[in-house]
Amino acid sequence: MPNSQPPINYQHNLIELLTLIEKIKYYYFMDPKLLNQAIEQFNITIEAYYSETNTHQHENIANPTLLLSPTASTAPFTTYQNLLHSLHQQPLHHFQRGEILCDLHERQRRIHQTYISILSKFNKL
Structure with a gap:
């Protein structure tokens, strides 16, 4: 059965997180209301990505044929998952x-x- 969800775009998500951090740093010196909104958006984004990767992980465990190879898909995913978990x-x-x-x-x-x-x-793949 093919995977109905698109693969996680780790690079895009990480760039988006970096952009959110830069916005928060900018708002830190500006309006407290905007700072609070930017912090809340960062937390919402982390929660969404964290939930998305957990769902993706459970799908891969339930259907291991979706994995291309142990190193091809789990190494970036594990690195990304560890970061999101800590954040x-x-x-x-x-x-x-x-x-x-x-x-x-x-x-x-x-x-x-x-x-x-x-x-x-x-790049090594």
């Missing part, structure tokens, strides 16, 4: 007194490293 575990509203920029820089660094890692894995 999902600590939403952005759980920061303390002015530490949001440090948190955003750390998230940006990790998202960018994951993007480079996934890009490298796809």
Whole structure:
């Protein structure tokens, strides 16, 4: 039975997360209302991606014939899933007194490293 859901576009999703982080950094120095909206959008996006990858993972476990090969599809997926899991575990509203920029820089660094890692894995295929 063919997979009805399109594959996860890891690179696009990671670029989108980086863009959201840049927006939050911009709004940090601007209107608090816009900052709160940007933080909420980031958390919603992480939740959506996290749910999407969990669904994708369960489908692959239930129907292992969908996998091209163990390294071709699970390596980027596992890298991406680990990043989303860690971002999902600590939403952005759980920061303390002015530490949001440090948190955003750390998230940006990790998202960018994951993007480079996934890009490298796809290039090796």
